[in-house]
Each structure stands twice: as C-alpha cells, then as structure tokens.
Amino acid sequence: MAYYVNRTVKLTFWEKIYLPEIIRGMIITSRHFFINLFGFIPFLVGKKKERKIFTVYYPEEMVDYPIAYRGRPVLAVNEKGNFNCVACGLCEAACPAYCIDITPGCNSGKQNELERFPDKFSIDYAICIFCGNCEEACPEEAIFMSNDCEISMLDRRKMKYDKEQLATPISELKDRVEFVRNMNAKWNFKN
Amino acid sequence: MLLDFFITLLKVLFVLGVTVGFFAPILTWVERKQSAIMQDRIGANRADILGFRALGLFHIMADGLKMFTKEDFIPRGANPVLHTLSPIVALIPAIITFTVVPFGGVYDLFGKEVNLVIADLDVGLLFVFAIASIATYGYVIAGWSSNNNWSLLGSMRTTAQMISYEVTMGLTIIGVLMVYESMKLTEIGAAQESFFDWGIFLQPLGFIMFLTASIAENKRIPFDAPEAESELVAGYFTEYSGLKFGMFFMAEFIEMVTISAIVTILFFGAWHIPFITTASLLSLFDFLGTTGSNLVVMLIHVGVFFTKVVFFIWFQMTIRWTLPRFRYDQIMDLGWKILLPLSLANILVTGLILI
Numbered sequence: 072m073a074y075y076v077n078r079t080v081k082l083t084f085w086e087k088i089y090l091p092e093i094i095r096g097m098i099i100t101s102r103h104f105f106i107n108l109f110g111f112i113p114f115l116v117g118k119k120k121e122r123k124i125f126t127v128y129y130p131e132e133m134v135d136y137p138i139a140y141r142g143r144p145v146l147a148v149n150e151k152g153n154f155n156c157v158a159c160g161l162c163e164a165a166c167p168a169y170c171i172d173i174t175p176g177c178n179s180g181k182q183n184e185l186e187r188f189p190d191k192f193s194i195d196y197a198i199c200i201f202c203g204n205c206e207e208a209c210p211e212e213a214i215f216m217s218n219d220c221e222i223s224m225l226d227r228r229k230m231k232y233d234k235e236q237l238a239t240p241i242s243e244l245k246d247r248v249e250f251v252r253n254m255n256a257k258w259n260f261k262n
Numbered sequence: 263m264l265l266d267f268f269i270t271l272l273k274v275l276f277v278l279g280v281t282v283g284f285f286a287p288i289l290t291w292v293e294r295k296q297s298a299i300m301q302d303r304i305g306a307n308r309a310d311i312l313g314f315r316a317l318g319l320f321h322i323m324a325d326g327l328k329m330f331t332k333e334d335f336i337p338r339g340a341n342p343v344l345h346t347l348s349p350i351v352a353l354i355p356a357i358i359t360f361t362v363v364p365f366g367g368v369y370d371l372f373g374k375e376v377n378l379v380i381a382d383l384d385v386g387l388l389f390v391f392a393i394a395s396i397a398t399y400g401y402v403i404a405g406w407s408s409n410n411n412w413s414l415l416g417s418m419r420t421t422a423q424m425i426s427y428e429v430t431m432g433l434t435i436i437g438v439l440m441v442y443e444s445m446k447l448t449e450i451g452a453a454q455e456s457f458f459d460w461g462i463f464l465q466p467l468g469f470i471m472f473l474t475a476s477i478a479e480n481k482r483i484p485f486d487a488p489e490a491e492s493e494l495v496a497g498y499f500t501e502y503s504g505l506k507f508g509m510f511f512m513a514e515f516i517e518m519v520t521i522s523a524i525v526t527i528l529f530f531g532a533w534h535i536p537f538i539t540t541a542s543l544l545s546l547f548d549f550l551g552t553t554g555s556n557l558v559v560m561l562i563h564v565g566v567f568f569t570k571v572v573f574f575i576w577f578q579m580t581i582r583w584t585l586p587r588f589r590y591d592q593i594m595d596l597g598w599k600i601l602l603p604l605s606l607a608n609i610l611v612t613g614l615i616l617i
Contacts, residue, residue: 093585107302
C-alpha cells in the first residue's frame with residue numbers, strides 16, 4: 072500500500088512566516104552550544120564532571136558501573152593470601168557455558184596446612200557468558216563478578232585465564248561481597 | 263610601480279592565506295566540533311601527534327593526508343576531461359571572489375595610500391555575483407560528467423536552486439545599491455561609518471533575504487537538496503574521490519567565508535566599530551605619528567572585520583545544525599513565491615522612502 076505524507080498540517084500565521092520559529096530553534100541550539108562551550112573550560116582545567124556533555128572520553132575517562140554489574144568473574148584471595156576457593160566444583164557444575172575448569176589440589180597431610188584448594192583453576196572468557204551463576208553457586212565466597220569488562224584481545228587462546236591471573240584481593244571486592252550477601256539473604260539462603 | 267606591485271602581492275598572499283590557508287581547513291574542524299558541542303557530544307578528538315591532541319585539530323592534517331593519498335577515481339562512461347575540470351571550476355571562483363572584497367579601509371602608510379582590497383573595481387558587487395555564478399557551472403558539470411543518476415539529479419537540482427535564488431540575491435542587493443548609491447564594495451563599506459548607517463538598519467528585510475539566498479547559493483542545510491545525503495547519496499559529487507572531492511569541500515567552506523564577508527560589508531558595517539569613527543581612532547593613537555597610528559588602526563579594522571566574518575560563519579553553522587532540510591517543492595516555493603515578491607517589495611519601499 073502506498074504511503075501518503077499528510078500535507079494538510081495547519082500552521083498558524085506565526086509559524087508560516089518561518090522566521091520566529093527559526094530564531095526559536097536557533098536559540099535552543101545556541102543555548103546548548105554556549106552552555107557546553109563554557110562547560111568545557113572547567114574540563115580543560117581538570118574538573119572532569121562539571122560539563123553537561125554526557126559522552127565520556129572512554130579510555131581516559133571511565134563510567135562508574137553499578138555494583139550489580141556483572142563483569143568478568145574473578146577469584147577472591149583472602150587476607151592470608153590464600154584462595155577462598157575450596158575446589159568443590161559447584162561453580163563448574165553451575166556454569167551453563169562450561170567455561171570453568173577446576174583441578175583440586177591436595178596437601179601433604181601435615182598439620183596447619185590448607186586442607187582444600189584448587190590446583191588449577193581456569194576460566195575461558197571467550198566462552199563465559201557472564202551470567203553470574205558461578206557466583207550464586209559458590210558456598211565459600213570465592214568467586215565474584217568484578218566490574219572489569221575490558222577483556223578483548225587479539226588471541227583467543229589468551230582469553231583463558233589461569234589461577235594467578237584470576238586472583239584478586241578480597242579488599243577490592245568488598246562492595247560486591249556485601250551485595251552478594253544481601254542478595255543471598257533476600258533469597259533466604261543460609262550463608 | 264614596484265612598490266604597488268609588492269603591496270598588491272602582499273594583499274593577495276594575505277587573502278589566500280586567510281581563505282585557503284586558514285579558514286578552509288579550520289572550518290572543517292569547527293563544523294565537526296561545533297555540531298558536536300551543540301548536540302551535547304564531544305566531537306573529533308582522536309587524532310594525536312606524540313600524545314598531543316589539541317582538541318582534535320590534527321584531524322585537519324589527517325583529512326588532508328587521507329585526501330592526498332586516496333585513489334583519484336573516474337567512473338566508467340564518465341567524461342574524464344569535464345570530470346576533472348568541474349572541481350576546479352567550482353573552487354577557483356570561490357577564491358577569486360575575494361579579490362574585490364575589502365577587509366579594511368584606506369590607510370596612509372609611509373606616505374602612500376594603501377587600500378585594503380586587491381582590486382577596487384567600480385562594479386565590485388556585480389563582479390562578486392558574476393564570478394559566483396560561474397561556480398554553478400562547476401557543480402552542474404560535475405553531476406553531468408560523472409555518468410551517475412544521483413549526480414545528474416543533484417546537478418539538476420543545483421541548477422534549479424541557483425536560478426531561483428540568484429534572482430532574489432540580485433534583487434536584494436539593488437536595495438543596498440539604492441541606499442549607498444555605489445557599486446564599489448569599498449565605498450559601501452566606508453559609507454557605514456556611523457552605527458545607524460549600517461545596512462541592517464537601512465535594509466533589515468534585505469539582510470534576512472540576502473542571508474537566506476546566499477545560504478541557498480552555498481547549498482548548505484537547510485537548502486542542501488542538491489547534495490542531500492538521504493536522497494541522492496551525495497548529489498553532484500557522488501562519483502568524486504580524493505583531492506577532487508576535497509576541492510568541492512574546500513569550495514563550500516571558502517564560499518561560506520565569502521558570504522560572511524559580503525554580508526559583513528553590505529549589512530554589518532564592514533570594518534567599522536559601532537560608535538567609534540575612524541577619525542577618533544586615529545586621534546587616539548596620534549602619539550605614534552601618522553604611519554604608526556594608521557598602522558594600528560589598520561590592524562584594528564582588519565581584526566574587527568574578521569571578527570564579524572567569524573561571527574557570521576558561526577551563525578551559518580548554527581543554522582546548518584539547527585534546521586532540517588527543506589523539501590524540493592518547499593525550496594522552490596520559498597524562492598519564487600515568498601522571497602522574490604518580498605525582494606521586489608523591498609526595492610519598491612526603499613525607493614519610496616528615498617524619494
């Protein structure tokens with residue numbers, strides 16, 4: 072069916088003489104222009120957040136992600152320098168994309184040694200779908216979704232992160248830990 | 263004789279430097295940046311040299327480099343001679359127009375009267391329009407010779423639009439000629455020394471119509487039907503690449519400077535500062551001697567003139583990024599049914615008042 076443009080729009084005389092409406096439009100655009108132009112001056116001096124432009128200079132300037140944001144999953148390292156992970160394999164089982172690969176390690180049987188820990192722990196970010204199921208499944212507060220989403224690289228094989236690359240001190244993840252605890256409390260999980 | 267030649271050479275170099283060397287490249291940056299700032303964006307800022315970005319100013323160099331190194335493509339079936347000729351025909355008149363545009367008054371330097379215009383023709387204003395219409399051939403030939411339907415449509419639209427709006431332009435300046443009783447751009451400029459003699463007060467309607475018609479002549483939004491991206495790919499320069507495309511691009515920006523300069527001279531008091539006459543300025547710098555004071559006043563006047571030009575360039579850019587494109591029939595309606603009768607009425611009213 073042919074489409075017909077409705078050309079019977081009734082304009083008032085004021086609109087028909089073009090000029091006042093053009094001036095009105097120009098006032099709007101030049102208001103934006105001047106506000107942003109003078110908003111640039113504090114930016115150039117160094118105060119970044121005062122300008123009205125929403126666009127950010129991406130690599131130099133970052134947006135703060137909300138705490139619920141799911142970036143790449145990382146392994147938490149506690150204050151003693153050990154992984155919280157006990158290599159139970161729950162995250163491995165929960166992972167819908169099968170990107171987690173755990174090999175449990177074993178100790179020598181002496182006193183005061185770590186009882187359970189992962190020998191190998193790898194997450195392939197090329198496969199990961201960032202669903203956060205691993206974080207939910209984890210009973211030991213060992214795996215968390217960080218707010219880092221810049222994981223593009225030229226070689227796909229390099230996207231498989233091993234244990235050392237995944238290690239993140241838990242002090243950096245405090246907010247997320249708090250968030251996950253609240254979430255779990257909401258769902259009536261015993262933690 | 264030799265001195266005259268030198269002075270003229272200096273003026274030519276100055277004009278070329280300002281238009282081709284300064285305004286044309288800078289305006290490509292200004293257009294991007296201004297549109298970005300008006301639309302709450304940041305705009306081009308990625309090109310850098312050793313980490314310095316200079317607010318994206320290096321994009322000009324990147325653009326130039328890109329245009330120089332691109333393949334110069336002539337489509338199959340196109341007329342290679344005309345295809346090469348048309349950007350030249352489009353660009354050269356835009357620069358030549360500046361020969362009669364005065365960017366300052368007459369100054370007494372080292373016992374010699376220096377007139378800040380390259381060629382002070384008696385028919386200066388007519389010369390501007392005569393030369394400007396030659397540029398139209400460039401656009402028409404460009405569309406015709408490139409063997410492309412879109413280009414041909416674009417050049418046909420160009421022809422129609424140029425004819426419609428040159429009539430208005432020609433009739434509008436008649437009002438100005440009647441008021442200042444001269445066709446010399448220098449005399450028109452000199453006649454606007456006092457603030458209330460400015461063309462905008464004597465010819466307010468003429469100013470609006472002249473600006474409208476000249477933006478239409480320059481084929482910029484809202485009158486960009488000849489090169490409408492969404493309708494005709496790129497209009498008459500669809501088949502152009504490399505430096506030929508760059509020449510069309512440059513012609514547009516130089517024409518913008520020309521329009522701003524002509525509007526400044528005809529309607530905005532040329533190089534005069536409001537409420538300050540040249541004589542009072544000269545007496546202010548009297549302690550520097552004749553040559554010294556003249557030199558200072560000359561610099562001030564040239565600065566004032568180009569400030570006004572920059573203002574009008576800003577104005578045109580604001581219009582370009584504010585208004586949407588007119589439909590083709592609306593352009594014709596505006597040209598023939600509104601502007602033409604209005605410009606005739608303008609002449610009539612001006613004549614009645616003058617009598």
